Amino acid sequence: xxxxxxxxxxxxxxxxxxxxxxxxxxxxxxxxxxxxxLLENPESEDPxxxxxxxxxxLSTIIEYFTSHLAFRGSSSEEDEAKAYNEQFVKAQxxxxxxxLILAANYLDIKDMLDELTQAAxxxxxxxxxxxxxxxFGVENDFSPEEEAALREEHKWAFEGxxxxxx
Amino acid sequence: MDDKISNLxxxxxxxxxxxxPTKQVVATSVLSKRWVRLWTLVPTLDFDDADLCRSDVQAxxxxxxxxYRVLLLNKARCIEKFRLLCYRIxxxxxxxxxxxxxxxxxxxxxxxxxxxxxxxxxxDLFLMxxxxxxxxxxxxxxxVPVSVCFPRxxxxxxxxxxxxxxxxxxxxxxxxxxxxxxxxxxKISPENMVNLNISTPTLKTLYLALRYEFDDEPDEEKIEIxxxxxxxxxxxxxGFIRPTQYFVENFPxxxxxxxxxxxxxxxxxxxxxxxxxxxxxxxxxxxxxSRQAYDYYPLFANLTRLELHxxxxxxxVALFVENSPKLEYLLVDCKKLGRNGGCWRSLLxxxxxxxxxxxLSRVCFENFEAFEDEMEMVEYLLAIARMLxxxxxxxxxxxxxSRLCFLEKLSTFPRSSDxxxxxxxxxx
Numbered sequence: 001x002x003x004x005x006x007x008x009x010x011x012x013x014x015x016x017x018x019x020x021x022x023x024x025x026x027x028x029x030x031x032x033x034x035x036x037x038l039l040e041n042p043e044s045e046d047p048x049x050x051x052x053x054x055x056x057x058l059s060t061i062i063e064y065f066t067s068h069l070a071f072r073g074s075s076s077e078e079d080e081a082k083a084y085n086e087q088f089v090k091a092q093x094x095x096x097x098x099x100l101i102l103a104a105n106y107l108d109i110k111d112m113l114d115e116l117t118q119a120a121x122x123x124x125x126x127x128x129x130x131x132x133x134x135x136f137g138v139e140n141d142f143s144p145e146e147e148a149a150l151r152e153e154h155k156w157a158f159e160g161x162x163x164x165x166x
Numbered sequence: 167m168d169d170k171i172s173n174l175x176x177x178x179x180x181x182x183x184x185x186x187p188t189k190q191v192v193a194t195s196v197l198s199k200r201w202v203r204l205w206t207l208v209p210t211l212d213f214d215d216a217d218l219c220r221s222d223v224q225a226x227x228x229x230x231x232x233x234y235r236v237l238l239l240n241k242a243r244c245i246e247k248f249r250l251l252c253y254r255i256x257x258x259x260x261x262x263x264x265x266x267x268x269x270x271x272x273x274x275x276x277x278x279x280x281x282x283x284x285x286x287x288x289x290d291l292f293l294m295x296x297x298x299x300x301x302x303x304x305x306x307x308x309x310v311p312v313s314v315c316f317p318r319x320x321x322x323x324x325x326x327x328x329x330x331x332x333x334x335x336x337x338x339x340x341x342x343x344x345x346x347x348x349x350x351x352x353k354i355s356p357e358n359m360v361n362l363n364i365s366t367p368t369l370k371t372l373y374l375a376l377r378y379e380f381d382d383e384p385d386e387e388k389i390e391i392x393x394x395x396x397x398x399x400x401x402x403x404x405g406f407i408r409p410t411q412y413f414v415e416n417f418p419x420x421x422x423x424x425x426x427x428x429x430x431x432x433x434x435x436x437x438x439x440x441x442x443x444x445x446x447x448x449x450x451x452x453x454x455x456s457r458q459a460y461d462y463y464p465l466f467a468n469l470t471r472l473e474l475h476x477x478x479x480x481x482x483v484a485l486f487v488e489n490s491p492k493l494e495y496l497l498v499d500c501k502k503l504g505r506n507g508g509c510w511r512s513l514l515x516x517x518x519x520x521x522x523x524x525x526l527s528r529v530c531f532e533n534f535e536a537f538e539d540e541m542e543m544v545e546y547l548l549a550i551a552r553m554l555x556x557x558x559x560x561x562x563x564x565x566x567x568s569r570l571c572f573l574e575k576l577s578t579f580p581r582s583s584d585x586x587x588x589x590x591x592x593x594x
Contacts, residue, residue, distance in 0.1 A: 098174060105178055117178070121185030129196055136174065138198045150196045156232040157192040159217075 011038070012047035019055040020047055027065045032108025050107070057103040060096070064088060064112065089119040094135055097123070129158075176204060184210045184246065188236055189217060206239050210247040211268060215254055230256055237267045244272035251279040258282040272296060279303040302327050310334040314341035323349040329360060336363040347371045354405075355379040365392040372396060378405030391438075399423040401435070422446075426476075440464040449476035466490040470525075475499040480539055484546065487526075494525050496547075500540055501533035526551040532593065534561045536572045545579050554583040559590040 011028040013021045028034045037048055050058065067088075071080045092100065097120050104113040124132055133140060142150070151158050174182075183191045183205065191205045191212075213233050218225050233250075248268040252261060261282050268276075269290045274297060281304040291297075292311055300316075301323035302308065309330035319342045329335065335352075339345065345366050352360055354376055364372065372393065399421060422444040425435065439445065445466070466472075469490040474483055474497070483498055529547055534540060547554070564572065569590050576588060 101174065101178055101182075113181075117181045118185050120182045124182070125186060125190070129193060132194060133197055136179075136197065138201070141198050142196065147196050150202070154192045154195065154232065154235065156228045157189050157195075159228075 013058065014047040014049050015053050015055040015058050016051050017055050019058075021055070021058055021062065023062055026069055027062060030065050030109060032110070033106065036108075052106045053103045054099070057099050060092075060100065061103060061107070061109070061112070085115055089115065092119075094123065176207070179204060180208050180242075183208045187212045187214060187217075189214075189232075192232075192236065206241050208240070209242040209245055210249075211236065211240065211245055212247065212249040213264075214249070214251040216251065218254065221254060226254060226256065230260065233264055237264065242271070246273070247275040247277075248273050249275075249277040251277070252281075253279070255282060258285040261285055262288070266290075269294070275299040277301040278306065281305050301325075308334060308338075310338045310341075312337065314338055316342045318344060320344055321347045325349065325351040326353065328358065332359045332361045334360070336361050336365075339364055339366055342366065344368050349373040351375040351377075353377045353379060362388070363390045365390070367394060369393040369396055371398045373400045374402070376403040376405075378403065380405070396421055399425075402426040424448075437464045440466060441468055442466070443468050444471040445469060446473040447475065447478075449478050464489070467492070469493055471495045473497040473499075475501075477502045479503065480543055483543065487547075492525050495528045495530075496526060497530040497532065498543070499532045500535065500537075503539075524553060527553050527555045528558075529554065529556070530558045530560065532560045533563075534559045534590070535563050536561075536568065536575075541575070544576070548579050548581040548583075548586075550582065552582045554581070554586050557586065557588045559588070560593045561590065562593040564590075 009025040010022045011025055011034070013023060013028070013034070015021070028038070033050075034048055038044075053061075067084055068081060071077045071084070074080065089097075097116060101113065101116045101120065104116055120135075124135060127135075132138075140147070183194065188208075188211055191208050191210075195202050195205055213229075213236075215226075215229050218229055245268060248271075250261075250264060250268075261280050262285060265278065266288055269288055273294055276291070276294075276297065276299065278301070283305065284307075285305065286307045286309065287302070289309070289311065291300075292314055295315070295317060297316055298318050299321040300319060301321070303323065303325040305326065305328055307328045307330065308324070314337060322338070322342060322345060324335065324338075335350065339348070345368055348364065348366070348369055348371070350362075350373070352358075352362075352375075354360055355378070362374075362376075372391070374389075401423070403426075421442045423439055423442050424446045425439075426448040427435065466486070466489055470492055472486060472490060472493060472495070474486065476499070480503065487493065487496065526547075529551070531540065531544070544557070547557070559572075561569070573588070573590060
């Protein structure tokens with residue numbers, strides 16, 4: 001092994017709330033939008049602005065990738081990644097999941113977006129209409145008659161839903 | 167609530183909803199006015215009539231009405247996943263119509279369960295080159311064209327299907343260029359003969375379950391497996407005990423195999439498994455292996471982990487152990503073990519080399535009751551396994567007193583290992 005230290009290139013990212021994060025190039029290249037930017041502007045030293053991502057979100061995402069890159073190349077990579085993803089998702093509340101989905105979408109991180117959207121779906125599965133409204137932050141703008149008529153149209157969709165636990 | 171955060175755009179909502187059953191997706195139409203038509207662009211169709219609360223005609227009509235409506239109103243340009251699970255009968259023309267109407271949408275994943283008589287898989291399905299997953303379950307007639315080709319198909323399940331001819335399965339598999347997971351459940355009878363030739367360079371996981379239905383002794387049966395990339399094999403068969411030839415070419419060394427069959431002596435399966443690393447065997451008929459069968463067992467040159475369950479006998483256990491020079495872990499489930507009242511060691515080959523079992527380090531006995539023949543095996547292993555580190559006993563029938571007596575007796579057995587720990591626990 002060489003005695004020289006390898007200098008990992010650092011990329012600076014600036015979030016919506018004007019905080020700056022220095023990340024390893026390896027992690028930054030996981031973000032599709034950042035990767036394209038860097039390929040087009042390889043010499044740029046300026047911090048890359050991410051106006052649609054909060055610092056809370058970005059630090060969570062960086063933590064996710066730091067862990068994932070540590071598994072990469074190991075023989076039990078798949079199992080370790082799976083276990084980590086389960087814990088990661090469990091630790092996020094509904095609001096964070098939505099925020100992370102928006103961030104992963106903006107940053108163009110396909111795998112993470114798949115994980116998060118699946119997690120959101122798992123939380124919604126078999127829950128009532130009311131729960132879905134709360135989850136998505138939706139106001140019911142139907143009159144009772146309008147809602148009743150809609151429910152009648154797709155009768156079978158509204159049969160036998162489990163009661164919510166929370 | 168912060169509006170910006172809560173308001174996910176439509177395409178992200180579609181993505182989330184695409185993981186949910188269509189029943190729930192359609193229910194989102196009442197969330198608010200914005201959501202009334204949102205569900206119509208979700209790129210999956212997932213119908214499961216197990217949700218039907220009752221089986222009567224009215225309930226079935228509601229389901230049929232629902233499926234027809236959704237198929238008409240869903241306007242997604244391409245449907246990635248089509249799942250149709252019909253546990254009840256609706257008439258084959260109805261179910262056929264449903265399947266046809268989904269075929270036009272660029273499907274990547276198809277999962278159909280149906281038990282309609284006369285249901286035939288549409289030939290258009292074989293033109294769907296983007297297919298990644300295909301699962302068929304039930305009495306569906308599968309007529310495989312000779313030129314079948316699925317370049318992207320990774321997962322294929324054919325469970326209890328009917329085939330137009332005996333070569334259908336072989337043909338189908340040979341047309342799948344990237345197959346990784348294969349499940350086949352088949353009933354094999356004089357009316358339904360199937361050539362089980364599984365040749366695929368990419369297959370990693372194979373589940374094979376075969377039910378034989380023959381009235382009299384059939385001719386020799388052949389099963390051919392040529393899968394050099396295989397990592398896991400799960401093979402179950404039941405029905406008549408049949409002489410079966412297993413031709414296995416290029417069987418990889420590193421494989422985990424879980425086998426449940428009535429009888430190993432009349433099949434060449436064990437010989438074919440000679441190169442496996444991990445093996446879990448379950449015999450499921452009660453009978454005692456005859457002495458002649460003893461010469462039959464191959465040398466398990468790579469076997470490191472072995473689990474034996476079901477109706478085997480102690481001589482067979484000993485035989486496996488003697489034929490596995492690299493064995494590290496052994497588990498024996500004593501529950502259904504054929505008991506011939508001790509003295510089974512007289513049935514063994516006399517010229518057993520003393521250098522074997524140099525790697526056996528852990529032994530577990532499940533459903534242990536300290537019977538005479540079980541104790542004989544314990545004594546035998548203690549005497550020959552020089553590197554044994556742990557011997558664990560799991561019981562659910564022994565009282566505290568009997569467990570203590572057993573441990574006392576155990577301490578009197580001579581052992582060739584210097585670092586042995588033993589334990590006896592109640593099974594959970």
